[in-house]
Amino acid sequence: MTAVGDIGGISTIPGTSSTDRRAVISLLRRLRSDEGQTNPLPVWEELRSMGDVVRAPWGGYFVTGFKACSQVLRGRNWLVPDFAWQERRPDQERWEAPATREMTRTLIRLNAPAHTCQRRSLGNPFDRSSIEDMRPGVAALVSGLLDGLEDRLRADGEADFVSLVAEQLPIHTVGRWIGIDPEDHARILDFTHRQVYAQELLPAKSELAISAQATLEMRAYFTGLIRHRRANPGHDALTGLIHYWDSQYPDDRAAADRVIYDLTMFITIASLETTSVLLANIAWLLTRDPSRADWLRRHPEHIDDAIEETLRYDPPIFVNSRIAADDTVLAGVPMAKDTTVHVLYGAAAHDPRRNPSPGVFDIRRGGGHLAFGGGAHYCLGAGLARLEARELLAQLLERFPTLRPSAPPSYDTSRVVFRRITSLKVTV
Numbered sequence: 001m002t003a004v005g006d007i008g009g010i011s012t013i014p015g016t017s018s019t020d021r022r023a024v025i026s027l028l029r030r031l032r033s034d035e036g037q038t039n040p041l042p043v044w045e046e047l048r049s050m051g052d053v054v055r056a057p058w059g060g061y062f063v064t065g066f067k068a069c070s071q072v073l074r075g076r077n078w079l080v081p082d083f084a085w086q087e088r089r090p091d092q093e094r095w096e097a098p099a100t101r102e103m104t105r106t107l108i109r110l111n112a113p114a115h116t117c118q119r120r121s122l123g124n125p126f127d128r129s130s131i132e133d134m135r136p137g138v139a140a141l142v143s144g145l146l147d148g149l150e151d152r153l154r155a156d157g158e159a160d161f162v163s164l165v166a167e168q169l170p171i172h173t174v175g176r177w178i179g180i181d182p183e184d185h186a187r188i189l190d191f192t193h194r195q196v197y198a199q200e201l202l203p204a205k206s207e208l209a210i211s212a213q214a215t216l217e218m219r220a221y222f223t224g225l226i227r228h229r230r231a232n233p234g235h236d237a238l239t240g241l242i243h244y245w246d247s248q249y250p251d252d253r254a255a256a257d258r259v260i261y262d263l264t265m266f267i268t269i270a271s272l273e274t275t276s277v278l279l280a281n282i283a284w285l286l287t288r289d290p291s292r293a294d295w296l297r298r299h300p301e302h303i304d305d306a307i308e309e310t311l312r313y314d315p316p317i318f319v320n321s322r323i324a325a326d327d328t329v330l331a332g333v334p335m336a337k338d339t340t341v342h343v344l345y346g347a348a349a350h351d352p353r354r355n356p357s358p359g360v361f362d363i364r365r366g367g368g369h370l371a372f373g374g375g376a377h378y379c380l381g382a383g384l385a386r387l388e389a390r391e392l393l394a395q396l397l398e399r400f401p402t403l404r405p406s407a408p409p410s411y412d413t414s415r416v417v418f419r420r421i422t423s424l425k426v427t428v
């Protein structure tokens with residue numbers, strides 16, 4: 001049973017015509033298909049044509065317009081769905097799943113004051129000067145990974161950009177920052193891919209079971225890592241977190257360990273698939289049309305613009321949810337306290353009122369996107385993801401002037417919330 005398949009059993013929502021409901025269900029099904037993952041733009045367009053806010057089949061709303069999405073992400077009257085909200089849900093079984101509860105303890109599901117307190121402990125680890133300090137290290141990682149790509153292309157004439165580069169750069173980068181042994185990278189990538197199901201819109205029981213197993217592996221790995229780092233402190237971010245939280249809980253080591261685990265685990269997994277999709281999309285969107293890459297090679301001052309346009313055109317995360325803190329009105333629609341809204345990043349970025357001719361990939365458009373979210377929960381690692389993208393794109397353009405896809409990317413079609421590109425075959 002698939003998550004979207006569950007929708008069929010949901011009773012009609014008052015105020016929604018059955019035609020609208022059927023149309024939304026059909027669009028969500030399309031998003032979980034090869035067709036929808038390969039080209040989600042028609043889905044965004046159809047949902048937006050139904051309004052800035054569109055009734056979700058299970059209650060709540062999808063938010064499609066750029067302005068309304070931005071208002072929700074930045075507004076103080078919108079909260080993230082935390083434990084208190086989950087406990088008020090009728091479908092307790094769904095929220096009691098261990099993999100779901102594990103995620104509800106992390107930054108992305110905490111509201112103030114717990115969120116403020118944890119976020120403060122991190123400072124701004126990827127501010128301008130830290131990024132400059134990290135740049136040579138990331139450039140060296142890119143160079144090494146591209147050596148591997150070159151070897152494979154020379155040997156086989158074709159290589160998978162995802163497994164060799166797009167999946168590797170994020171884990172190497174965050175791994176070096178946290179202090180993770182490269183031997184553990186494959187294991188972390190593996191449980192991250194499986195854990196993600198718990199964060200889908202309506203995961204099926206079988207998917208929650210996969211996530212539960214991945215969660216056990218993830219917990220065992222990171223608690224072991226923290227134990228080891230306590231005994232062997234270094235000069236990495238994890239050692240910094242241990243010092244900080246031990247000083248906050250001088251008499252309660254278990255409490256300190258719990259927060260250190262939540263933060264280390266979440267930052268690591270939040271940095272992987274997201275950045276990997278951005279890097280694969282850069283290779284796909286810029287080299288599928290050789291004139292784009294040629295133009296960018298002659299205008300390297302637009303590399304950052306190319307990265308922003310890639311994030312706008314195809315954001316790595318499709319959906320994010322918020323809850324109304326009080327009775328409110330969104331895009332003219334009254335919403336009661338506790339109403340769930342699902343912000344659609346892709347639909348927002350393709351809103352022609354914000355980005356005219358949204359279906360055109362235009363490096364120089366200077367458009368707007370919400371790919372890193374907004375407000376208190378704005379992505380902690382946006383600076384790091386942009387650094388990885390910049391160093392990769394600059395070296396790709398220089399070293400591989402004829403690089404091009406030999407087939408379109410393949411996608412994980414079981415996802416709606418987190419996009420995953422499973423392979424992108426390239427040649428020269």
Ligand code: HEM
Pocket residue numbers: 073107108109119174266267268270271272274275276278315316317320370371372373374375376377378379380381382384385
């Ligand atoms: C292209 C890559 C990335 C994308 C598209 C992305 C996207 C996002 C989005 C949409 C959010 C939620 C924002 C909201 O709710 O308003 C988020 C939060 C977060 N991201 Fe990223 N992210 C990326 C890379 C990274 C990296 C590299 C890291 C860490 C090194 C990271 C760590 C986090 C953390 C810790 C949060 C939670 C922030 C909070 O709730 O306070 N992300 N990200």
